Amino acid sequence: MFEELSLHILDLAMNSIAAKARTVQIMIAEHARRDRLSIRIQDNGHGMDADTLKRVLADQTTTKRSRKKNIGLGLALLRQTAEMCGGELHVRSTPAVGTTVTASMKLSHVDRPPLGDLNATILALCAANPVVDVQLHYLTDTDRFHFSSKQPAEKKVAGPEGLRGKEKTNYEPGRTQKVEREGTAAGCLA
Amino acid sequence: MNLEELKKLKEKAQRQVALREGSKKYRVVVSMGTSGIAAGAREVMKTMLDEIEKRGLEDVEVRVTGEVGLEDVEPVVRVEEAGGEKTTYARLDAEKAKKIVAEHLEKGKKVDNLAVGKEKKPE
Numbered sequence: 450m451f452e453e454l455s456l457h458i459l460d461l462a463m464n465s466i467a468a469k470a471r472t473v474q475i476m477i478a479e480h481a482r483r484d485r486l487s488i489r490i491q492d493n494g495h496g497m498d499a500d501t502l503k504r505v506l507a508d509q510t511t512t513k514r515s516r517k518k519n520i521g522l523g524l525a526l527l528r529q530t531a532e533m534c535g536g537e538l539h540v541r542s543t544p545a546v547g548t549t550v551t552a553s554m555k556l557s558h559v560d561r562p563p564l565g566d567l568n569a570t571i572l573a574l575c576a577a578n579p580v581v582d583v584q585l586h587y588l589t590d591t592d593r594f595h596f597s598s599k600q601p602a603e604k605k606v607a608g609p610e611g612l613r614g615k616e617k618t619n620y621e622p623g624r625t626q627k628v629e630r631e632g633t634a635a636g637c638l639a
Numbered sequence: 640m641n642l643e644e645l646k647k648l649k650e651k652a653q654r655q656v657a658l659r660e661g662s663k664k665y666r667v668v669v670s671m672g673t674s675g676i677a678a679g680a681r682e683v684m685k686t687m688l689d690e691i692e693k694r695g696l697e698d699v700e701v702r703v704t705g706e707v708g709l710e711d712v713e714p715v716v717r718v719e720e721a722g723g724e725k726t727t728y729a730r731l732d733a734e735k736a737k738k739i740v741a742e743h744l745e746k747g748k749k750v751d752n753l754a755v756g757k758e759k760k761p762e
Contacts, residue, residue, distance in 0.1 A: 451677060460676050467705050523673045568644050569685045573671055575652045576684070577703040596645060598652065 453565025454488060457527045459573055461490045461550055464523060466578050468494025470547065473574065476586040477564070479556060485536075486556040493547040502542050527552050534558035571596070651688065663721070664698035665744050670715040672706030678713035679732065686733040687716070690740040699744050712755060718743055729755040 451457050458475055465473045470492035478487045497505065505524055527550070528538040536554030554561055567585070574583045575598050582599035669675070669684045684703065691699050709715045712729035716739065719725050726749055728739055735753055742748045 456676050456681065459671065459681060460673050463671055463676075463703075463705055526673070566681070566685075568648055569681050572648055572651060572688070573669075573681055573684055573703050576669075576701055577671065579652070 451526060451530070452562055454530075454562050455565040455567045455570040457523075457530065457552070458488060458490060458567070459570040460523045461527065462492075462570075462574050462583070463577060465490065465492035465494050465548065466574065466581055468492060468496070468548065470494035470581060472582045472584065474584045474586065476588070477567075478588040479590070481556060481590050484556045485553055486561065487536075487551060487553040489549060489551045491547065491549040496544040496546050496548050497542040498544050502540060506540060524550070530554070530562060534561040571598070574598075651692075663700045665700070665721070666719040667699060667701045667744070668717045668719065669701065669703050670705070670707040670709065670713065670717075671703045672710070674706065674710040675713045675715065680714040682733060683714045683716065683731045683736045686736045687740055690737050691744065694740065694745055696740070696744055709755075726754050727756050728753045 451460070462473050462475060472493050474489075474491040476487075476489040476491070478485075478489075480486070506528075524538065524540065531538045531552040531554050534554035535558050536552065539551045540548065541551075542548040571583060571585060574581070579598075582597060584598070585594070585596040587594040667687060669680055669687070671680050671684070684701065688701055691701065707715055707717070709727070709729060714729075714731045716728045716731055716736070717725055718728070718739070726743070728735070728750065731739075731753070735750075739750055739753065742750050
């Protein structure tokens, strides 16, 4: 069991990279008003057909045959976390198009793991394959934040408060978080 | 995550890319599959990156890979040397990771008590 949602994100995004995705989009939406937290990981990797998808959603199934021990728990773990926190997991996949995994949960649920160290997650993904464009879209009721590892140059930060925004986003449930507006870090691989 | 952190992240990633370009003396490969992550591979990677930076080691690159088939001894890190020699370290944590950076990557001395398996010598 992972203690942070960002570890789930890392795990599934590593699958995307293994599936030869060129772009991995991570979307985190925090709707304090609706008390929902949803996480979506979308890739344009090689995807899965309906049968494979059915198999991987069953516990302990993996498509990675190169390994000595097949674990195949990534999706099952996130599903467990989501369902435990009053939510659900959806996977959509089309061969040659890509895979989208969406997990939703109750933002204020007492068992909901914290998002944790997203920074380290993104960093690990960049180190996994620097050619892949890793994008992070973080949305709250009032703000949004976008990051892309492929962004060529530092984009203007909208609003002076965005630039000064020193405050750490804390992930306490039931509160609207302040995230810098369009605080774009330049492409780390530009 | 705030802008400061993202800037740091960007710089780090840029440095890593720079490391990929030339042939470096050491390549550190962190196993980051489901079991590695569950065992704390991400923190090990982060600690190593920080430590490498702190010590100003420029002849080292850090990469991440999927499962390496050593799920029961995760977190696993493999240190590959330019000559082709490979050392696998297992059951790591932040402290052990620091030790590997200090001993193996900085001084070139293998940390034998953390290594597993037979080392592969180049032919």
